[in-house]
Amino acid sequence: MKEDLSKFLRAVADDLDIPGHLYEDAVLKYTDVGEWLAQEDSELAQYEPDIYPQGSFRLGTMIRPINDAEEYDIDLVCHLKIKKENTTQKELKDRVGKRLKAREDIEEILNESRRCWVLDYPEPFHMDVLPVIPNIDQLPNGILLTDTELHLWQFSNPIDYAEWFKEQMKVVLREKRAAYAKRYQMSIEEVPEYEVKTPLQRVVQILKRHRDIYFEYDLENRPISIIITTLAAKAYANQPDLYEALISVATRMHEYIEKRENDEWWVENPVEEGENFAHKWNEYPKRREAFLNWLNKVRDDFISASQTESLTKTAAALSPTLGRSVVSRVASSLGIQSNIRSPRPAIRSIIVPKLDDIIDHCLPPDFHENLLVNAKVEIKGDVYRRIGGKYLWKLTDHTVPKKIAIKFVAETNVQPPYEVRWQVVNTGEEARSADCLRGGFDPMPNDSGNIRWEETEYAGTHWIEAFIIKDGECVARSSPLYVRVRRQS
Incomplete structure (x- = not known):
């Protein structure tokens, strides 16, 4: 359970x-x-x-x-x-x-x-x-x-605080980033931070939502997020299991509240000595009392949830704690039978036109293929603000927005000299209306090496392939790299 x-x-x-x-x-x-x-x-x-x-x-x-x-x-x-x-x-x-x-x-x-x-x-x-x-x-x-x-x-000092926060979860974070890097064949340093979530980050999110519900009608005494985040990070012991981390953190958070001279309560900024996140508690004692009462409620709610007979009853038990709309969506996504009903949020969904059935604009190679057994070429992509602009993140199988640039690199074990030919194929109504379905083969300027830049202009599922031409023949051909450009509605 x-x-x-x-x-x-x-x-x-x-x-x-x-x-x-x-x-x-x-x-x-x-x-x-x-x-x-x-x-x-x-x-x-x-x-x-x-x-x-x-x-x-x-x-x-x-x-x-x-x-x-x-x-x-x-x-x-x-x-x-x-x-x-x-x-x-x-x-x-x-x-x-x-x-x-x-x-x-x-x-x-x-x-x-x-x-x-x-x-x-x-x-x-x-x-x-x-x-x-x-x-x-x-x-x-x-x-x-x-x-x-x-x-x-x-x-x-938000930068140093973020580094301190990551240090509190470094064991699990390293493992998750390594797994993501292996999946997408990139270095750990290249893993986008928002793609990996640790139990500590999820614990803080759950605690903050529980707080929002608990203090919905008592905003004056609602604990600020930096206190919750700091105490949770100090109490976290790199547990890989989310439920164990949540109960452990909620049980131990109070241990890191200090009582200093003049009976003042402290939650010190770990990277700014002398800054007390809880200074308002000394002016308004009820806020500390409310915080401790809330922590007790957190423990009671989630321990009780673990003792239910089924996830259906768990969802019902956590609905008033985490919010009816959240629990309703989660129950539905997990296929849990639930009587909880709530309208879906008004957040625009991702829409990516599917790959066209008609792709007769995708031309066959205009050169002879003589693929060598050991010759390989693979395309990697990086996302930039604009061509030659600021680097943003690695291209993965996730969707990408319009109006950004992608730098494609053809990585090959073929020994130079050789030429790289690229085939870019657009699909979807936007590209068709703009008469920009493309589909032919483009040589690159001599000074471009194995690099090709493209900008995302049209919503749709598009792809790019690289061909290594040596002595007039294609000796290596990449698999298509699909790029899904989203539009929103």
Whole structure:
């Protein structure tokens, strides 16, 4: 039963997580904003602006809003290399805002908040862009934050915190990344972080959703995510089983709450000595009491769930704890009979047109094939923001968005000299309407080597093949590499 419960909880965490296509769309969006801020004609270019994620998006612990009509909240840092004595918090924020407003499409979705600029995209997410400068007392990754309601600069270190968080789960993370790398024939360093989830990340997601339900009508006492994340990471012991990790973490989290001088309660930032995440508990004691009562409820709820007679009863037991809509979707996906009914969320689905039945535009080779037994060629792909632009992630069998570039590399054991011929075949109504089904054979310029760049313009299932031509004959031919370009509805 516990094994089944772990499977059920993994499905819950997967349902709570930001979908992969939305994650990638978010990366594309903030990469685009970063490039705009750093363009040569930008007043900010001299400060080398750099946008990167922080918080749950960086940690892999983001969860969908409790109300499916709401949006994902993605936190970003806009880092400018300016000395503290050369700017004020207001000046820093205004500089970034001025550049953002200088592009019409960004200005249309731009709003100002207390600490940051908010980009409200049509997609079901918005991004909070927080202007920061280096903290010279905590280099290389310490930062100082803007806050219009506070006179003193606030400090933070999201990069080092994320590295500390990963260190707490390094054993399981290494195993999962190695398995993913083996599956897609890439190095461990090339594995996209969002593709691998550890029990700790899933535990944090489940705890955060349990918290959202438990404190739905008591927002004043609801524990902040950084306290939950920090205590959970400290309590995690690299258990590979999700249910065991969840119970162990929920049982031990309170042990890492400190009581210091003057009877003050502390949950210290592990990478910023002197920062107390729980400082509000000393001002409002009921918040600590509410936190401990909630932890007891977490343990009771999931221990009780493990003692049910079937997953159907487990789903019913966890429905009020994790949310009716989440449990309903998970039960349906796992084929569990359930009386729980809930409307599906209003998140746009991935649509990829299937491979066309009619592919007569795919031409046969116009050269003689004399495939050698030991000659091999394989195509690998990398995704970039644009041709020659910023690297994003490795191409796998997942869908890719429009308006990105893919660098294909033909890896072969054939000894040079040889020529690489490429065949690119588009399918789908969009490519057909644009008269761009292609299907012929393209030689590459002499200086391109084994590399070919393509941009994703049309939704559909397309493919590319590489042919190694030596002494006028094709001696090696790759398998087709399929690229599924999605559209959203």
